[in-house]
Amino acid sequence: MLSLIKLPRVFTINQVPKVFHEDSIISGYRHPRSSATDCILSLFQLTNETLNIWTHFLPTWYFLWKLVMVVLIQRAWQDSFTWPLLIFLFSCCIYPLTSSCAHTFSTMSARARHICFFFDYGALSFYSLGSAIVYSAYVFPDKWMNSLFHQYYIPIAVLNTVICTALACYSRLGFPFLQYNHDIMKRFPECQRPKFSKYMRVVAFAYPYLFDNIPLFYRVFFCVGEGCTDMNTNILHYYHITLALLTGFLFATHLPERLAPGSFDYIGHSHQLFHVCGILATHFQMEAVEQDMMIRRSWLREHSLPITFASSLGAALFCVVQNLIIIILFSLPLLSGPVCKEKKHNKGKKRSSAKVSPCC
Template sequence: MEAPAVTESSGDAVLASRNAPLRRRRRAQAPAQDAGTLGFEDMPDYLQDNEFIKGYYRAPDMPFKRTLWSLFDIHNETGNVWTHLLGFLVFAGLTFYVITQPPMPLAFGKRQLDQLWLSVQDRVHGMADHLHNLQGRLPHLPDLSANLHQLQERLVHNVDSLVHEVQEEVQHAAQAIHNRMHSITDNFHYATERLNTLIHEAVLDVLMWPVPRWPVYVFMAGAMICLFLSAVCHLFGCCSKHLAQIIWRFDYAGIAILIVTSFYPPVYYTFLCQSYWRIFYLITTSVMGAGAVAVSLLDVFQRTEWRAFRASMFAGLGLWGVVPLIHASVAHADIAAVRGATALDALMGALYLLGAVIYATRVPERWLPGRFDVWFHGHQIFHILIVLAALAHYRAVMLLLHWRDASGGCAASKVAPTGVADGGFGLDLGLGLHGRFPESRSAVLGGASGGAVAVEQVVETLREYALEYLGGLLSNGGGRPMATATAAAPQGGAAG
């Protein structure tokens, strides 16, 4: 009775020895996950989103405190959380940097000053009428010769009263001269102050410096909202089914917010002097973004079968940015800053689209299931590409902002710098100005060579233009000079 048992045990041993290499290979292929994590098959349906991620899942219905501390654990959401959490901190630091940095100095050469002078000239022309009135009000000195002739005639009749009468006449003439000279001085000071006021008012109506920063802050806020919401959602996405369904909606809404707010700075700055297009693009983009956020909050949008549609919707919203991008690049083809920003925004769009494709196709984990459970799976790469795309757009925004600062808003929009201090990434702007303005090296320029022109210098130069122009008006009897404003400008002005 015992022999068959021995034979059966020997057969099992032989079979086990034959299958040992197969078992070792299977163990080698299985993910060596932590004891506190689970496999894909152990997760409930609402957490089975990616069948190619085989392990390192956190247990469902974890307590809030334990979920919060899982921020420092190793699981398949660790990379997703930290890529966007670190991105949030980077953009928070860049926002503080932009707030604390002074605006880019003006970059005005003679050509830009002459262009600004044309917009100021009409107002200064009215000053000529005031100066002509002032000339008419200049007093005539008293006719002392007639008084002295009378004194000579009286000398024959009354020698004793001669000294007294001469003293009275001289005192009277001196007082009259003093009063008239005081009146001339008052009128001269009034004319000078009036001229300075006219120039300041005219310049402020045209010169926008510094350019408003709120579009930059809108983009930075949108980037931080998107990155922070994404990190929070990936951290707490293992909660109960009801909470998980709600929290993931904010992740998609954050992506839509980032895309929409990215439109604001380039549209605002490139179409700063074209209010119609600026308002049109901002309104249409805001409406489309609001629709994307609303769709993101729908229950049906959270289902797995809608993954491709989610990626397509965000890609379509991003592609809408091509329209104002092409428009701006054509309208400002001669501006180096716009060309540089266009190239950076094209890079941003390529990174977004690449990330969307990787997110939808689930590579590389699709090719080797279980090998990318923790690091470098498709969603994690998607996160990295989003941060890189946002940083590329930040550089583009800084190019456009500093271009508008350097050109005084719309005052001299043809200032075409070859580069701009990009706010922390070492991209310089050589303004290449030479002439009467000092070539100072401002901290904003980051060591770039070029002219840094203060607003006060622009106003003082325009005042010199105005004095030269008024001199021509007065010499022509109040008529407008035949020469152009550029010819009337002092030849010693800032050289372009």
């Protein structure tokens, strides 16, 4: 059936505008002015994005199944103790689905690419808050329960999600209210300083992860003796932490393709491995917090802070609203002027067969 459909053509790095370039990826690029139909058809051909899409799209259904099981079996809406798990599982569904959609439709235009990844960043920061909410409810070590840090943990995590989304979006376009000045538009970080933009995104997502995991790191690595919650669940937390650190390493280093540019364009490059390790880390994280919740349920109900709407569902809704506002603020300038201007080449080399404007 697919043999009867004309699949979109793929291009090399020299045939697409700079804004679409990926570090050490030489070939397999889709047309930078793809239609929505072309983007969907590209799911069924091998490009440098194909596995990026599927490695997040398929796990979405697994996490959705887990979410449905919690809603149907544990009757989450009737028991506030289950609300944090519900929010966490919802965030586990949202971030891979948003990522797969961003990778799918990011080649419709440079504007679409930026906006798609704005939503991707927002979904990741929401997942960060989901992790903080579920950690506050079930994972905190016994001796930290009801401490001052525990009381302010969720409010700080909410603030971190706003900072994370804003900083990640800024790394692509700079300050949105300056973008109406077309002279400023020539200085978009993503176009002019891609490495600096990447470092900013690493910081944007590493910071909330490290903060969210302070109670977990203390519990599994530093706490000894009474009140340290030393249970069999800790081995699952070790798996999650190891895979999460590997995920960050792959995202920051662009290995293995940096060692052999062009050799991992379609299969095995860092972003694919980053997706796989991230999903596996989320799986072990989910298994660990579910086990913590079940094993510690009676003790937590008696000793932990009460789970309220404000500390769970309310915080999640606030995060969604704030992230949408940030995404809108950063997206509006893209509709009023060119996205970026590439530097002119003095030797008069002709642009190759993609034949598209570098800005659009």
